[in-house]
Ligand code: ADP
C-alpha cells in the first residue's frame with residue numbers, strides 16, 4: 001500500500017513540473033508552523049515550573065512574563081508561517097491541476113476522432129477536469145497536513161522523552177496501541193476486504209446510473225423488474241460488505257483505537273502513581289507535578305495527530321482514484337504523425353485491401369475492402385445497416401486508422417500525410433454533426449476560422465439556409481440553443497453543409513441523413529448537396545437510393561465486404577443485392593405515394 005502511495009505522489013509531482021520545488025517549500029513551512037504551534041505549550045510548562053519552584057512567594061519568579069511573550073510570538077508566528085505554507089502548496093496545486101488539464105488536452109489532440117464517439121465528451125471532461133480538481137485537495141491541504149502533523153508527532157516524541165522519559169513512555173504506549181489497532185483494520189487480508197468494499201460501492205453507483213438512464217425504457221416498455229433487480233442486488237451486496245467490514249472487522253479494533261487515543265492518560269496515571277513515592281523522597285515533588293501536568297496536556301496531542309493523519313490519508317485515496325481516471329485519458333490511443341509527411345498528388349481516394357476491427361469487437365467491421373475513387377468522381381456507398389459504410393467513410397479523415405491494408409488520398413497513405421493538411425483536404429458531414437452553442441456564423445466558420453463574414457454568408461446561401469436566417473431573431477448572429485432558437489434536424493444538416501462548403505476542401509465525405517426527411521427540407525438539402533459536391537471528389541453514404549442513381553460508381557458493402565461494384569444500370573442488370581434493394585426501395589416509395597394520395 002505504501003509503495004503505491006509513493007508512486008501516486010511521484011506521478012503527481014511529475015505533473016507539477018517546475019512547481020515541484022514550491023510544493024516542497026510549502027511542506028517544509030508547514031512542518032515549521034506545526035513546531036512553532038507547539039512552543040506555547042512548552043512556554044506554559046516553563047512558566048508553571050518557575051512558579052511552582054518559587055511558590056508561594058510568586059514575586060520571586062522573573063521569567064513568567066518573558067515566557068508569556070514568547071508563547072504569544074510563537075503562536076502568531078506559527079499562524080503566519082502556516083499561511084505562507086498554504087500559499088505555496090495552493091499555488092503549486094493549482095499549477096499542477098492546470099498542467100494535468102493541459103497535458104490531457106494535448107494528448108486528446110493526438111487521439112483519433114473516432115475515440116470521442118465511444119467516449120462521450122461529458123465523461124472525458126469529468127474524468128480530466130474533475131480528477132484534476134480532486135488532486136488539488138491532496139496537494140494543497142492533505143500533504144501539508146500530513147507533513148506538518150508528522151513533524152508535530154516527532155517533536156512531541158522528543159519532548160516526551162526529554163522531561164521525564166518514564167511518563168513519556170507511558171503516553172507513547174497509548175499511541176502504539178492505537179496504531180496497532182489501526183493497522184489491524186487496514187492491513188493484511190483486511191486490505192482485500194477494503195478493496196472489495198470499494199468495488200461494491202463502485203458497482204452500486206454504476207447500477208444506480210444505469211437504473212436512472214433506463215427509466216425512459218422502463219416507462220415505454222412497462223418493464224420494471226430487470227433494471228431494478230440489478231440495482232437492488234448492487235445495493236444489497238454493498239450493504240452486506242459494508243456491514244461485514246464495519247461490524248465484523250472494524251468494531252473491536254476501532255473501539256480499542258478510540259479508547260487509546262482519546263484516553264491517552266490511561267497509562268499515564270498508573271505510571272505517575274508508581275513514580276510518585278520516589279519523587280516525594282527525592283524532595284523534588286514540585287517538578288514531578290509540573291511534569292505530570294505537562295504530560296496530561298500533551299498526551300492529547302497524540303490523538304489529534306493520529307486523527308489528522310487518518311483524515312489526510314483518506315485524501316490520498318481520493319487522489320489515487322483521481323489519478324486512475326486521469327490515466328485513462330492519458331492512455332487513450334494516439335495517431336502517429338509521420339516524421340516526413342508527404343503531400344497527396346490529387347484528390348483521388350483509394351482503399352487498398354483495408355480491414356478494420358473496432359477495439360474489443362469480435363468481427364471486423366471492414367474485411368479486405370478495396371475500391372478507387374478518381375479525382376472529381378462521386379462514389380456512393382450503399383448496403384444494409386451495419387455493413388460498414390460509416391466505418392469506411394471515417395477511415396478517410398483518420399477518425400480511425402486501418403487495422404490492415406491502407407487508405408490512400410492522392411496516392412499517399414493517409415498515415416504518411418500531415419494530419420492538419422489531411423484535415424484541410426477532407427470535409428465531412430456526418431449524421432450526428434453537432435452544432436455548437438454559438439452563433440450560426442461562428443458555427444459555419446468553425447471549419448475555416450479565418451473566413452470573412454461575407455464568405456460565411458455566401459456558404460450559407462449556397463447551402464440554402466436563407467429561410468433559416470430569415471426566421472431567426474438576430475439572423476446569422478443568433479446563438480443556437482438559447483431560448484426559442486432550436487433548429488430542426490434538417491435545418492441543422494443544412495448549416496453543417498454550409499460549414500463544409502465554406503471549408504472548400506477537395507474531398508467531401510457525406511453520411512446522408514434519412515431521419516429528417518420532411519419533403520421541404522429534403523429538396524433544400526438536395527440542392528445544398530449539389531452545391532457542395534460541385535467539382536469535388538465525393539464519397540456519399542446514401543440511404544435513399546434515389547440520390548445515388550447518378551453516381552459515377554456505387555459500392556455495395558455487406559457485412560464489411562464489397563458485395564458489388566458498378567454504376568446503377570450495371571448493378572440493376574446484375575440482379576444482385578443492389579437490384580433487390582432498388583426493387584424494395586421503389587416499392588416503398590410507391591407505397592408511400594399511394595398512401596399519401598389516399599389521405
Ligand atoms: P453502416 O454505416 O453501414 O450501418 P457501420 O460502419 O456503422 O455500418 O458499422 C459496421 C459494424 O461495425 C457494425 O457491426 C457495427 O455494429 C460496428 N460498429 C460501428 N461503430 C462501432 C464502434 N464505435 N465500436 C464498435 N463497433 C462499431
Ligand code: MG
Nearest residue numbers: 386389390391
Ligand atoms: Mg452508418
